[in-house]
C-alpha cells in the first residue's frame with residue numbers, strides 16, 4: 001500500500017517506465033519519491049520528488065545513494081538495458097556484459113545497499129524484470145539471460161528478506177511503449193498501466209506478477225506446454 005508514510009526510491013526514473021513510477025507514486029499519495037537517474041536531474045516538478053544521481057553499475061554511486069536515501073521504505077529496481085543482441089552477433093560479448101552489469105549486478109548492488117533501510121522499515125522491493133526472464137527470444141538472447149539471472153536473484157532476496165518482513169516482488173511485464181521497445185511492432189503496454197499494476201501488487205499477496213496479456217498468455221503457455229512455446233518463439237524471433 002502507498003500512503004504519506006511511503007518513501008520510494010526509483011532507479012532509471014528520468015524516462016520510460018521509471019518516470020511513470022514516479023508519477024503514479026505521487027498520484028497515490030507517496031510522501032517522498034527519490035527519482036534516480038544517471039544525470040541526477042528530473043523533469044517532474046513536485047515538492048515530494050527528490051532527484052538523486054545514480055549509476056547502478058558503480059559501487060560508489062550506489063553506496064552514496066543508499067546513504068542519502070536511508071529513509072527508503074519502497075525500492076523500485078527499474079533501471080535496465082536491452083542491447084537487442086543475439087549470441088552470435090559480432091559484439092555479443094560486450095552486449096551481454098553490459099546487460100548483466102545493469103540488469104543483474106545493478107539489482108544486486110542496489111538490493112544489498114538498501115537492505116538495511118528496507119529491514120528497518122519492514123518495507124518492500126519491486127524488481128522490474130520481464131516476461132523474457134521466463135523464456136528466450138534468440139534475437140535478444142543475452143537480455144533474456146540477464147533477466148533470468150535477475151529472477152533467480154529476486155527469489156533468493158525474497159527468501160533472505162522475508163524473515164525481516166520485507167516483501168520482494170518480481171514484476172514481469174510484456175512489451176512496454178518506451179524507447180527500449182521502439183522497434184517492436186506488436187501491441188505495447190502503456191508505462192503508466194505497468195507502473196500501476198506493479199504498485200497494485202503491494203496490496204496483494206503474489207510475489208511474481210505478470211503484467212499485460214502478452215506476459216500472462218506466455219506464462220500460462222509455459223506452464224501448460226513449455227516445449228511448444230519455445231518452438232514457436234524460437235522459430236519466430
Ligand SMILES: NC(=O)c1ccc[n+]([C@@H]2O[C@H](COP(=O)([O-])OP(=O)(O)OC[C@H]3O[C@@H](n4cnc5c(N)ncnc54)[C@H](OP(=O)(O)O)[C@@H]3O)[C@@H](O)[C@H]2O)c1
Pocket residue numbers: 011012013014015016017018037038039054055056057077078079080081082102128129130131173174175176177178179180181
Ligand atoms: N520496454 C519494454 O518493452 C520492457 C519490457 C519488459 C521489461 N522492461 C523493463 O522495464 C525497465 C524500464 O525500461 P524502459 O522500458 O523504461 O526502458 P528505457 O526507456 O530504455 O529506460 C531505461 C532506464 O534505465 C536507465 N539506466 C540504464 N542504465 C543505467 C545505469 N547504469 N544506471 C542507472 N540507470 C540506468 C536509463 O537511464 P539513461 O536515460 O541514463 O540511459 C533509463 O532511465 C527495465 O528494467 C526494462 O528491462 C521493459
